[in-house]
Amino acid sequence: MSRIACLWIPHFVAETMRESGEPGPLLVVEDGRVLDACAEAVGQGVSVGEPTSRALARCPDARVVPVDRARCLEVWEQVLDALALHSPGIEEARWGTAYLDAGGMAGLYGSEANWCQAVRAEVRHAAQMEARLGVAGSRFAAWVAAKSCEPERGYRIVEQPDRAFLSPFPVDELPLPEETLRRLRLLGIRTIGGFARLPAISVAEQFGPDALEAHRCARGADTHPLSGQRREVLEVQLDFDVPETGLRPLLDAMLAASQGTLARLDKSGLGVRRITLQARLDGGGTWERAAWVGGELGKAKLQTMLASLLSGLGGDGGGVASVCLKFAGLEPRVGLQLNLFAHAEGRTRLEETLRQLAQKHSPGCVVRARVRSPDALLLRDRYALEDVDP
């Protein structure tokens, strides 16, 4: 049985942008709208996405700061790196939310509760934030569990079947358009359990085929697998017999040593999120700088970034005894990763529709053809029609 965990850090962007120890409500804005707000501001009625002026009218004491995407990315990367220590598969949904493969963790950590505590402690150590975890059999149930867990405890493990767990929650939790939710309320369907009890064919008739996804979620039948990958870090290490003092030779040597890694990244269709340059100085000190790549990394781009990083190295005195270049956050380049499950999803959807059709009408009305004996003389012996099993 698959187990999926949802990690949710409430108000991640706002907490990232908050200076340490700074009190009071905080609004993080972008393009004149609220991107995120701290718990205190939300408590005063501020909602994400509304214009800044309206948010300030609700919460006049709030401090408004523009979003620093690089900083948020950096903190989020630290969180993901921390998660990679405890899970083989991580799929990030958005800043502050990620899904983890939790299969088999109970055996490794003694129990799923121990694993949740270990993950939360790791996140606390990496980003100084309190994360909430929900563990269930499907990603939607895990998300609802993470949102509904007690803040003091910080995690919720769903032991019962997902459908039974989701049943009492309000229907507003489902990923449905506002108009559909309004119609459901008019029809008197207020809980996820009530929505799950509707026949799938009726849901498709009333709300369109797009609502079937939410219907599957409500029934705990969200079988969409995690598309996360193991977070791998590639390293290029260079040791100098004679400490290198010139920046240009250092740059050339690092570029030459990185050729194999760049070729491997290109062949695998992978992009890089971040490169980190660590240097051990001749005098015994260490020096480290990082830069965000955020996608495809070619030789020219690497050269520019390394030159920029190394420019901060001068003036420390002495030469460089060794350098280590780390390529972190490997992920498929944008536009190159195809959805390998698209065909299977279409097929699964059709199979479900055909089963519903066979149930509603009769098995004999929905049939599939099969070649029985292609060389038979009589046509009736050559092919056969088989009912679709409802």
Place this chain on the structure above:
Amino acid sequence: MARTRRTRQLQHTISVIQQRWGPAAIRTARESDAASGPPALPTGFRAVDRLLGIGGLPRGRITELVASGTAGQATLAAKTLREAQRLGQQVAWVDVPNAVDLDFLARCGVGFEALTILRPWDFAHALTMTGDLLRGGGIGALVFDRIASLPPDAVEALDVALRDWTPTLDRSLCTLIFLTETPPDGSYPAGLTLPFFASARLLFQRQGWLYRRRQVVGFTSKVTVLKNRFGPSRQAALIQVKYTNGIQAGDE
């Protein structure tokens, strides 16, 4: 000045409608992708694809193939299903007369592993099942076989169903093909609104039989575009349908 004000007022109205009903509800002609036409599904007959102007039957729309007797409409429908299967799509055949010819479909190249056959009890049941299947999604092309002389209540039911299916088809990009059988005199069923809902209508007229050593080995058919929302209409092409060595098609 007044023109600028009117333009601004129109833009505001458009944005209000888009906020309420979605961005696709109203668009200016420049933003619309209607000029480029919808995606098309090849028919397997190059001459017919050229006639239609977009390279095949429009996806997400209704196409009607009209014929009287043997003229190649079922062959074109079956070959279109084969082309859809080549694109990785699942296809369906609504067998209203319960007389589907599996050998014919197999000879046209239709793979059974991606084919579903609906065998309704009657015409109204066929409409219900087709609607359920379209709403469920997952089908790339569907052939409704077939419409002949219909009683008035069936005509009315078809009209209601077509109104219901049109937006569903647009969302799912399923190609819906109706096979319409007309009497030998060519009269069209009275009251049928299918020509109004169809985006493309093709008329098949058999021109003559093909012989080899006094054996009929196929026929030649004239395909005329009666209606085409995405290209020129009233154009015609000749196609050949041969029985030998399976069913083959050649353009002339």
